[in-house]
Amino acid sequence: MRLDGFQLEVLVNGQPLEEYNLPINESNPTTDSSYVLDESTRQKTYSDDVTYIAVKPEMKYSIRFSSSRASMWSPLMAYVYVDGEYDYTYREISNSSPREKDCFWNNTLSKKYFFKFEISQLYEIDNPEIPLQRKPYGGLGAISVYFYKARVIPQTPVYIPNFSVNQVKVAEAKSTCGIKFTTAFEEAEGFSNRQAVATMERQGDEPVAVLHLHYRPATWLSIRGCNLPEIDQPNHLSPSVPGLLGDVKPYSFNIKGEEPQSPTVVKTKYKIIRAAVIHSDNVIEVTDESENRNNNEVIDLENYTPKNKRTYTKEVDVIELLDSDEEEEENPSKILRIE
Structure with a gap:
């Protein structure tokens, strides 16, 4: 400075x-x-x-x-x-x-x-x-x-x-x-x-x-x-992230002990997409490439459990x-x- x-x-x-x-x-x-x-x-x-x-x-x-x-x-x-x-x-x-x-x-x-x-x-x-x-x-x-x-x-x-x-x-x-x-x-x-x-x-x-x-x-x-050169996206997924608008829809979870916001609960279907994200404590990766799912397959996230679970580690340059x-x-x- x-x-x-x-x-x-x-x-x-x-x-x-x-x-x-x-x-x-x-x-x-x-x-x-x-x-x-x-x-x-x-x-x-x-x-x-x-x-x-x-x-x-x-x-x-x-x-x-x-x-x-x-x-x-x-x-x-x-x-x-x-x-x-x-x-x-x-x-x-x-x-x-x-x-x-x-x-x-x-x-x-x-x-x-x-x-x-x-x-x-x-x-x-x-x-x-x-x-x-x-x-x-x-x-x-x-x-x-x-x-x-x-x-x-x-x-x-x-x-x-x-x-x-x-x-x-x-x-x-x-x-x-x-x-x-x-x-x-x-x-x-x-x-x-x-x-x-x-x-x-x-x-x-x-x-x-x-x-x-x-x-x-x-x-x-x-x-x-x-505007950092190595950071071109926020460290969380949201509809406002460039390139994701229209592909990802907001999802409301029904937390136990709270009343639903409306009497009729409609399960929303989601499509697994491939998008570049920044790994951080706020990001959870829910799929594994080894599952070999079809990119066009529509799944129900509420009842979806990945077949394989992995622990992701973050490496930094020294x-x-x-x-x-x-x-x-x-x-x-x-x-x-x-x-």
């Missing part, structure tokens, strides 16, 4: 993921709006939309960010938050060249934890209707960068508190039903302990810019009208992100003490 000279992207295999914008009132963001501060007027320019990317489980990624406002005479410090968490490090920005981050570090700078999307880990709460409690920085299902004005200081050792790097847990509530994925971490070893130092300090507590990039499943975005330590060694992360 881009906003007044600031940019934030998510890369997979070195390529930025396609972004989709939704109006705030048609979305369900877990963060406040992205904004850029005008330092002369102290007015904030807010984004009118919420920016999303479509992701899959097991997808490794990195985060790229930049600012055209940064220079040697006016440097910035950037803090990266993933699902509302960070690793107490910042990245220096002293020109318009983009910076990249693909992991969190532990407190001794001896281990890396590479970013990858995974299925959310849920936990139960007493009242699922409770609204989502937002985090102080960033939010669930979001990648955020906070930019601060900075000044160069002599190299100063700092203390990093002991903390754990784990996938956040998501409350199983109505407000979080769309957050199917969060970020997990793949541990890598082989790094020696390094002294945590700071070479910059913030000039003020208010960011000059905050960018949020939310991530959701492709079907979640498709349902909300986003994309391995090839990492290079060269950039991290040239530009080591700097650490600041938390006030």
Whole structure:
């Protein structure tokens, strides 16, 4: 996403993921709006939309960010938050060249934890209707960068508190039903302990810019009208699906304990058709090609039982992100003490 000279992207295999914008009132963001501060007027320019990317489980990624406002005479410090968490490090920005981050570090700078999307880990709460409690920085299902004005200081050792790097847990509530994925971490070893130092300090507590990039499943975005290349049909069967109009008729089931809608119940006959659908939890496949039925045969769905039952499994592509330590060694992360 881009906003007044600031940019934030998510890369997979070195390529930025396609972004989709939704109006705030048609979305369900877990963060406040992205904004850029005008330092002369102290007015904030807010984004009118919420920016999303479509992701899959097991997808490794990195985060790229930049600012055209940064220079040697006016440097910035950037803090990266993933699902509302960070690793107490910042990245220096002293020109318009983009910076990249693909992991969190532990407190001794001896281990890396590479970013990858995974299925959310849920936990139960007493009242699922409770609204989502937002985090102080960033939010669930979001990648955020906070930019601060900075000044160069002599190299100063700092203390990093002991903390754990784990996938956040998501409350199983109505407000979080769309957050199917969060970020997990793949541990890598082989790094020696390094002294945590700071070479910059913030000039003020208010960011000059905050960018949020939310991530959701492709079907979640498709349902909300986003035109995703790999999604050309909704993940459910209905008469409104292109190509099915006139072939499939609505069917009303008589649920036990309820009175029928009319005194006369007429069983509707259906024809088995072949149509491309998206496999999901909402789709049930009722026929098997091994049954060798005639495509023109008309059957009664109410009394129909498939001869063969199968369990369908869904396979997903696993994309391995090839990492290079060269950039991290040239530009080591700097650490600041938390006030």
